Every structure is written in C-alpha cells, then in structure tokens.
Amino acid sequence: MLQLLYLVFLASLAWIVLGGLRSPHRSLSASLVAAIILVWVDLVLTAQLLSLFRAMNVTFAYVLLALAFAWLMAAGLKKLPLTGPAHGPGFVWMLSPATTRLIGWLLALSALAVLVANLIMAHGLLPANPDSTTYRFPRVYWYFGQGSLMHFSNAAEPRPIYYPFNGSLLYLPLVHFQLGPRSFSLPSLGAWLGVALTTYAFARDLGGPRIAAAATAWLICLTPNVLIQALSTNDEIIAALPLLAGLMFLHRWHRGGQRQDSLIG
Secondary structure, three states: OHHHHHHHHHHHHHHHHHHHHOOOOOOHHHHHHHHHHHHHHHHHHHHHHHHOOOOOOOHHHHHHHHHHHHHHHHHHHHOOOOOOOOOOOOOOOOOOHHHHHHHHHHHHHHHHHHHHHHHHHHHHOOOOOHHHHHHHHHHHHHHHHHOOOOOOOOOOOHHHHHOOOOOHHHOHHHHHOOOOHHHHHHHHHHHHHHHHHHHHHHHHHOOOOHHHHHHHHHHHHOOHHHHHHHHOOOHHHHHHHHHHHHHHHHHHHHHHOOHHHHHHO
C-alpha cells in the first residue's frame, strides 16, 4: 500500500506540472524532461521550507506542501506560454525504411533487455555501495530525524555535513512512505532513464529523426561507464541528469528565445 501511495504522490506532482507545460511548440519527450526537473525542484523547495520549522519529517505537511508547490509551478508556467518552436532543421536520413525499422527493433529489444536486467537486479539485490551505506543513505535519516537540514554534527567528517543535499532529497519521499532498502536504488535508476529520455529529446530538438535520436540515447546509456551507474547509487548519474537537461533547455532558449525554456534551463 505504501509503495502505491509513493507512486501516486510522484505521479500527482508530475501530472500537475505537466498541466502547465502542455504546448504544441514542445514535444512530449521535452515536456517530460521538464516535468522531471521541476518535480525535483518541488521536492527540494518543500524540504527547504519545512526545514525552517523543523517539520521536514511531518508527512502530511510534506505531501500537502509539495502538491501546493506543483500547483504554483503549473500556474506560473501557464503565464509564460511558448509562442513558437525551438527545434532545428531536420537532418536527412539516408537509410531505407526497411533498414530503419530493423535498426529500430534492434535498439528497442536490446534496450528492453538491459532495462529488465536492471529491474531484476534492483529487486533482488540490496544497494551496497560503500559510500552510500556510509553517508549518502544515513544522512537522509539524520535530516528526517531532526526535521531540518541543519548540520547534525560538528565533529563528523565533512562529506555527510557539507555535501550538497539536492540529490539526497530525492530519497526523502522514500523515507516518508517507509519504503524498504531496495527502493534506494530508484533515484539512480530513474536518473539513468532520465538521461536516456533527455538525450533523445535533445537530439530531436537538434533536428535528428526519431531513429537517430533513439540510437544516440542507446549509445550513451549503454556505454559501460554510464550503464554501471544505473544501480550504483553514486551521485554522478544523479548530477548528470539536471546538467544535461539544463543544457537542452538553454539550447532551446538560445534558438527560440522562449522565457519558459530559459527559466527551466
């Protein structure tokens, strides 16, 4: 039941934010990338505001405030509508339709196989990265326990105290909804999928056809050094997602001059 409530909570935030992002001048993939980033912003702002009152561990207040921030974001986005497209001129695709379909099936089946393998490992194995078990995961509980983002010690090593906490706050809903230890693989797995989606959307904005955009996302996310990050719970893949999304939306703003793209970027 708690897992379902967690999914409903995140889906509700995304649905509200997407209501403000709908536009005929932006693709669905780009809108989904924007929603991911803005929901993350929502979670950070919610934790920061509640932290002022040492109420970060009050689940009712956390859920209610997060939904309120999502509604405010959607209302603000509607006041900055897109007035024109921002994608580049299309590239010429030289391969035949039959070859294109074959490549598409190969990309889809191999990517699906890798995704299923990652899901099986995420379900069957506990996240055991030494750095994560030492300070990444515990610091979320330390913040939750005291209800704020204040320093929880003056004598501990600097990483748990001074390390940026925007990534850590992705784990906070897991604690609020009392999900098990295997759920702590979700942020890095979600970031890996988000990188794939952002790469695809960015390639489309640059004018690439769907098959070329899909192949680009496939090449990046199945590169061994990137693929291994999917379940590592390291911060590199979590940092890569907003950096890549920021580049994409700043590029959209540079090309189309839309204030909404500038704000998201």
